[in-house]
Amino acid sequence: MNIGIVGLGLIGGSIALDLRSRGFNIVGVSSRQQTCDRAIARGVVNDASIHLSLMATADLVFICTPLSAIEPIVQKLIPHLSPDAIVTDVGSVKTPIVDAVSALWPNFVGGHPMAGTAESGIEAAVRDLFVGRPYVVTPTAQTPAQSVEKVEEIARLLGASVYRCGPQEHDRAVAWISHLPIMASATLVAACDREGDRDIVNLAQNLASSGFRDTSRVGGGNPELGVMVAKYNREQLLRSLSIYRDSLDELMGDIQAEDWQALEQKLKLTQQAREHYNL
Numbered sequence: 383m384n385i386g387i388v389g390l391g392l393i394g395g396s397i398a399l400d401l402r403s404r405g406f407n408i409v410g411v412s413s414r415q416q417t418c419d420r421a422i423a424r425g426v427v428n429d430a431s432i433h434l435s436l437m438a439t440a441d442l443v444f445i446c447t448p449l450s451a452i453e454p455i456v457q458k459l460i461p462h463l464s465p466d467a468i469v470t471d472v473g474s475v476k477t478p479i480v481d482a483v484s485a486l487w488p489n490f491v492g493g494h495p496m497a498g499t500a501e502s503g504i505e506a507a508v509r510d511l512f513v514g515r516p517y518v519v520t521p522t523a524q525t526p527a528q529s530v531e532k533v534e535e536i537a538r539l540l541g542a543s544v545y546r547c548g549p550q551e552h553d554r555a556v557a558w559i560s561h562l563p564i565m566a567s568a569t570l571v572a573a574c575d576r577e578g579d580r581d582i583v584n585l586a587q588n589l590a591s592s593g594f595r596d597t598s599r600v601g602g603g604n605p606e607l608g609v610m611v612a613k614y615n616r617e618q619l620l621r622s623l624s625i626y627r628d629s630l631d632e633l634m635g636d637i638q639a640e641d642w643q644a645l646e647q648k649l650k651l652t653q654q655a656r657e658h659y660n661l
Contacts, residue, residue, distance in 0.1 A: 384409065385536075386440030388455055390421045390430065392498060393472050394446030395507025398426045400540050403509065409436050412504075420504050438462045442532065444493075445471040449610040453482045460487060468529045474556060474607075475614035476520045476549035484522065491533045492520035492549055494556075495542060500603065513541030516660065520549040557618035559659070561611045562626060565619070567601025568608065 385401050387394045387410040394410070402408045402425070410427040411434055412418050418430035429436065437443055437459060445452050445459075452471050463469070470491045473479050480492040497515040499506060517537040521530045534544045547555075577583045612619055636645040 383407070383442065384440045386437040386443035387411070387427065387446060388434070388437070388443060388459065389446035389451075390417050390426065390504050390507075391446060392502050392506040392511075393495065394444060395421065395426050395504050396497075396509070396511040397444055397446070397472075397495075397540065399507055399509050400512070401536070402427065404539055409440060411436055417504050424504070424507070426504065426507055434459050435462050437467075438464065440464075440467060442468045442470065442536065445469065445473075448606065449473045449475060449479065449614050452479055453486070456483050456486050456490075463487070468532055470533050473614075474560060474611060476518075476552045478614050480520060480522060480549040484524065488524065489526055489529050491525055491529050492552075493533055493537070494518040494520070494552065495537070495540070496556075496560075497542075500599075502604070510541060512537075515542055516545055517542035518545045518547065518552055520547060520552050522549070553615050554618050554621075557615055557622045561615055561619045562622040564600050564603070564608050564611065565623060566626065567598050569601070571598050571601050 384407045385398070387398045387408060390398070390410045390412045398408045398410060398421070408427045410418065410421050410430040411432065412421070412430065413432060415432050418432060421427045421430045434455075441464075443459070443463070445455055447455055452473055456469060459469070466489070468489050468491060469483070469487050470493045471479060471483070472493060472495055474494055476492045476494060480490070483490045483492075495512050495515065495517045497512045499508075499511075517540070519530060519534055519537065521527075530546070534546070537544045574586060575583065577586070633645065633648065636642075636648065
């Protein structure tokens with residue numbers, strides 16, 4: 383089976399590494415010739431090019447580009463695809479992508495491997511990135527069943543735990559556990575930086591340790607990613623931010639009223655609830 387990867391960064395490169403090690407023929411496309419050359423030199427792919435025509439032999443194509451590029455890439459890719467080719471993506475928002483791309487190529491299966499690191503680019507590609515991590519597949523009623531099963535089969539070969547749900551359900555869930563944390567983390571850093579006394583800010587920066595590091599990490603990531611998830615998952619992100627704001631107001635109310643019993647009860651409930659998340 384020939385696997386095509388469009389976008390040879392962390393995710394695309396890591397998928398390629400794992401699948402090539404399992405005997406698949408991997409062809410990759412990048413916008414930069416330097417990336418193509420490096421992907422071949424590292425053994426990430428069998429062949430690579432800056433031209434989408436390389437995808438003509440692919441049975442399954444992964445689109446591993448930023449969200450904003452997925453639809454335009456598929457439009458340019460279609461003339462080069464074989465009629466039976468399956469196209470899937472790795473975008474972190476599904477509803478607008480599935481709607482747009484399925485209209486262009488009916489044999490499209492929305493996907494979202496939920497794994498990553500703070501690094502980017504072809505040098506960041508690593509083996510076993512997806513082992514034990516969720517891989518969400520988001521078909522619609524019109525998605526060919528055999529194509530869905532093939533994408534899920536490949537996801538399991540990557541060692542991932544496969545989940546199937548609708549695009550809307552996916553977006554509502556990831557708004558809570560992925561997109562809201564980006565915004566909450568970013569506003570934490572922004573709030574700290576609003577402290578009027580710069581000496582206090584400097585002291586806080588020097589004292590910051592694991593707690594601040596962990597809670598601020600995703601807010602200090604790629605700004606383009608934050609803008610893209612806000613743009614493409616706007617409705618669900620706003621919904622989660624509104625409920626989050628209400629929760630903050632409740633905590634502030636308990637502290638202002640010195641209602642320590644109510645505050646402790648809330649913190650006990652969050653301590654218990656956290657255990658149910660796949661951390």
